[in-house]
Amino acid sequence: MKLAGFLLLLAGWAIVIFAVALLASAGQRLGFVLAGIGVETLGLVLAFRSHLVAAEDRG
């Protein structure tokens, strides 16, 4: 699950990068940057959640 979290983090960053590089309109760029950050947030939640599950298993 942590791996999935990190893949989501990387995917979110890729969305941000390509939004900056490929989109000309300021509105579109902003929208996709925010979408990328949203995907990163999901990745962070997943990474922390997987750590919690592992901690519960250890306990």
Added chain:
Amino acid sequence: MMVLPAPAFSEAGMAVCILFILLVPLAGVGLALINTGLGRSRSAAHSMLASLCVIAVAALVYFACGFAWQGYLGRPAHVVILAGKGWNWLAAEPLFLRGLKLDGSPASLALWLEMLSVGLAALIPLGSGADRWRLPASCASTALLAGITYPLFAHWIWGGGWLAQLGVNYGLGRGFVDAGGGSSIQAVGGLTALAIAWILGPRLGKYSPEGIPAAIPGHNAVLVLLGCALTLVGWLGLNSAGAILFTGVAPSGTVLAAVNTTLAAAVAALAAAMITQIRFGKPDASLVANGWVGGLVASSAACASVTPATAVFMGLVAGVLVIFAVELFEVRLAVDDPSGAISVHAVAGIWGVLALGLFARFPGAAGQWLAQLIGVATLLGFVLPLTYGLNWLLNRFYPQRASMEGERLGMDVSELGATAYPEFVIHTEEFIPR
């Protein structure tokens, strides 16, 4: 293709910059004392020795290859073309500083400052791995930080890389701006601290089988608070030198940077003291110390770009954020971070970077906040997976955590064979009635 130029300054400017850089090691001394004081007494000598060792490893690795990959404004770099724009992603300097004259030029001063800064970044994860991180493993992890993670991200913002070019290429303000290293030093160090805390797991006895955290207080509040005082001096040098070298501020402009740095730390510490007073009935020394350093960290990025009143607000938010982030990580997220390094350096560092985008007042700042947001997205989406992946790989081949027996004995005895306080026992004869 647009290449961002290096700032030019006079002999006097160079002398001022050298004086500021000379103060920077005090920030490292302060962080080392804070990490040691917040750890257990049976790991105190280990903590201080590890601090020295990681600073040494960081400097050597940065000399060998770090600067070659980080570079500086106006110097050779690898550039890829993406949709017609040049993306400067890695410096192209020779290894072992062979292409750089150490003559007081901006590039040579930047190298000196960076060599000290990378040591600062390496000290941050030591706090989160306290009492259980083996000394050789912490040195190996530092080599990865100083050789790969730090130079790569620092090139992007301080070496004329693609984040710094967001302004020139895409009209986003001045591109990503960070004068004192709120992102490249603090957030990179803080995110590495998170990776280390995840990989090592909590200290023995930190969490009950039900997941309830036990309080393991630091062993020496005096060391911690002395460390705080020293960090202020170091930060004044770090932020001022960074403002000159990385944002082109004139030496006279460093007065604003120094005032903002001091105000942010002062307000953050008082905010932390008030919150702990309200919540616990008494101010908590370790959390106030965290607030103090959190204020310094938050001031780093924007120290030369905001008004003193804004610095006060930034410090206030940093002080509040740090207190609640420490609790969030420890209680809700089961991350054992003895010195609060993740909250102090990653959370407050990211706040400082975002605050610059929101509050900076300089000509052509439109779109600045989006450039700062892209930088934060890069920290979370690229730096965190990179630093976790590198340390995870290292841990696979070279386990980073001390054995259970070693941790029980304390890192001093298990790794150094002697304790920091050999006479730190209660002498019963002192209590015999005379």
